Amino acid sequence: MLPVALKDAAKALMAVLNAGKEYVAVMKLHSDVPASRIREVMSEFVGPIYQRPPVRASVKRRLRIRTIYELEVLEVEGRYVLFRVACEAGTYVRKLCVDIGNALGCGAHMQELRRTRVGSFSEDDAVTLHEFSEAMFLWRELGDEKAVRRVIRPVEHMLSFLPRIVIRDSAVDAICHGAQLAAPGVLKLHSGIEPGDMVLITTLKGEAVALAEALVSSREMMAMRKGLVARTLRVLMKPGTYPRMWSSREVVKEP
């Protein structure tokens, strides 16, 4: 499946590029191996693994660690293995198949690949081209707005896998101008945020304000009375959506 972001929503795609993905793939082994052995060896690939990107990749070919979150064997039929894998962005499933083949001793390659999830968007609720064009037709020809709202989602849905920080109205416009977020501007936040994590800054209405990098943990954010909590990476909301409000307390650090 493919996330398509319209107009200003496209600014949010950097979060999706970084997001975990899920695939369903078919791996073909180069000789016969008992299914129990296949499952046993594959279970060892859950967790951090080493990968060097293939020659055809457009990234630097250095050895790097990627995390396999889940690896589930769905079906084994002779030398064909159907499996589901949930992994960190930048994981090459093709290389994973080769490595599994090596671990099994017989060699293997990836026969087929289908992406089933990108961040929050999963193929379970994906819209086909046919359904999409039908909905657009209903809108264009019959004025049915609800049809549009069925096939197009708010960008926030695409970003719902990110931990959030909810901020005061008075802090919003400064963030829209690229300011970093300081503790007094924070109203609510998700637990489990670590420094370096990408977070979504939102208003109390749930609107995406910006993508940011957490500078401190959730626990620290809760305790801090002042100081910076997040560095703005990409502004998503148009400046002026909320008025610039000069409050008596410092809620943001000017850019």
Place this chain on the structure above:
Amino acid sequence: MKELKPPWAVERELLVKAEGETDPRYGYKPEERPLSEYIRLGAINLDKPPGPTSHEVTTWVKRIVGVDKAGHGGTLGAP
């Protein structure tokens, strides 16, 4: 070994640091955006068939919706 959860499955609590209210005069809840705003900040979870490229599909979507700009979340070739 700590159990690793994919980011979409991580269970999080919403911690309240302070109370606040939002002014109804500004902004909208995402689902309640007026149509042009809804589209301007819209994203499609598209079930792309294997034939056309992601670029071709995105161009087609732009034309059908009537917008001049759109992006997509990476081809299958890229991780």
